[in-house]
Amino acid sequence: MHKSIDTSGDAQILQTMEFASGAFQASSLVFYWVSENTEMFSFQGRGVPDDFLDRYRTGMHRFDPLVVRRLAPAKRRVAWLREEVPPVPRAPIYIDFLGTYDIIDNLEFLFWDDDGPFAGLGVLRNRDDPPFEMITMDVGAIHKYFEFNMLMHPRRREARLRAILARRYGLTQREIEAVSLLCAGASNSGIAETMGGRFTTVTTDIVNIITSSAWATGHPWCA
Secondary structure (H helix, E strand, O other): OOOOOOOHHHHHHHHHHHHHHHHHOOOEEEEEEEOOOOOEEEEEEEOOOHHHHHHHHOOHHHHOOOOHHHHHHHOOOEEEHHHHOOOOOOHHHHHHHHHOOOEEEEEEEEEEEOOEEEEEEEEEEEOOOOOHHHOOOOHHHHHHHHHHHHHOOHHHHHHHHHHHHHHOOOOOHHHHHHHHHHHOOOOHHHHHHHHOOOHHHHHHHHHHHHOOHHHHOOOHHHO
16 A cells, blocks of 8 residues: 655654654654544554553553544644543543553644544653643644644655545546556556556556546656
């Protein structure tokens, strides 16, 4: 699905986490991607034990007041744990879970594009970290900066491209895969081998792409 992603994407995430750690003087952070149905996946942690992410993914996310499926309907972009706890009945379970790791507060950033949330970053305050209240930086401005950077991530750029090819030009997912390989310089036989299809079937896909309005207007995705 994301074969064209290079390692610069990972560096981009690490740089964002590094900046957030310094800006908020936070020891622990968690980055994650968000699917179209608001499921969180591909977690990447900084300063958090491996079992923290394992326990979160396998059940504790259900009690998280800042979980994406709860923030997304209200189009929230920034949320503080301390402000969300009272209205959420089972929040104390999650607070106790954080406490076992000496985490006492959480600032959540949710990154959006036109289709909805696509990624998020949790800034976790440990017991020895300065209170978030002491940070004088504009949280809203920092969110915009992070969001802009993540929109430029190779993974997100590819997702936007796929959406444009499907919605605007009516290409199927198979044809979109062929587009990616075409742009990489693959031959018809090479595309057939990579996609595990018959040569004649792939040739039909290529013909459909070339005769589409998208290709006729200059196939900009290969730029």
